[in-house]
Amino acid sequence: xxxxxxxxxxxxxxxxxxxxxxxxxxxxxxxxxxxxxxxxxxxxxxxxxxxxxxxxxxxxxxxxxxxxxxxxxxxxxxxxxxxxxxxxxxxxxxxxxxxxxxxxxxxxxxxxxxxxxxxxxxxxxxxxxxxxxxxxxxxxxxxxxxxxxxxxxxxxxxxxxxxxxxxxxxxxxxxxxxxxxxxxxxxxxxxxxxxx
Numbered sequence: 001x002x003x004x005x006x007x008x009x010x011x012x013x014x015x016x017x018x019x020x021x022x023x024x025x026x027x028x029x030x031x032x033x034x035x036x037x038x039x040x041x042x043x044x045x046x047x048x049x050x051x052x053x054x055x056x057x058x059x060x061x062x063x064x065x066x067x068x069x070x071x072x073x074x075x076x077x078x079x080x081x082x083x084x085x086x087x088x089x090x091x092x093x094x095x096x097x098x099x100x101x102x103x104x105x106x107x108x109x110x111x112x113x114x115x116x117x118x119x120x121x122x123x124x125x126x127x128x129x130x131x132x133x134x135x136x137x138x139x140x141x142x143x144x145x146x147x148x149x150x151x152x153x154x155x156x157x158x159x160x161x162x163x164x165x166x167x168x169x170x171x172x173x174x175x176x177x178x179x180x181x182x183x184x185x186x187x188x189x190x191x192x193x194x195x196x
Contacts, residue, residue, distance in 0.1 A: 028125030028162040030083025054160035114165035122164035
């Protein structure tokens with residue numbers, strides 16, 4: 001409706017305890033459950049969601065990564081992934097390195113500025129460690145367990161993927177930019193002990 005779309009996802013485990021109004025990340029995109037059935041849930045995709053993510057390229061029957069929101073007080077083991085996609089990247093190449101699968105992904109410059117080696121990036125909602133980076137691409141290495149539990153290994157070169165960078169890096173950048181505008185220098189932050 002109104003240029004948006006509806007997406008129905010058939011699943012099991014993620015539905016346990018889920019209610020209408022809850023958030024579920026689909027391929028890394030945080031969406032609100034609008035309807036529940038016995039073995040599926042329905043979400044509505046706003047036009048902006050279709051423009052900023054790769055969800056519009058899904059076809060009936062495609063597997064998707066699913067993740068429920070972490071409840072307040074729940075176990076947190078990983079990185080902050082909000083489900084707010086920053087951009088769409090493209091799979092460039094996949095190759096095996098022993099049992100690992102190394103995936104190279106091209107990303108826009110406004111994403112690459114936040115990508116650091118040994119840092120993390122969310123690809124279709126999966127929090128992955130950056131193994132290498134160039135000016136326009138980065139690589140992640142998937143262990144066997146990860147290969148079996150996420151959708152990325154099933155994709156082919158050219159396939160779109162949803163990318164979300166580290167929110168902390170974006171906050172730091174904004175803080176430094178606004179601080180510089182207010183006369184606060186990096187040296188002043190060092191003296192105050194905020195950065196080393």
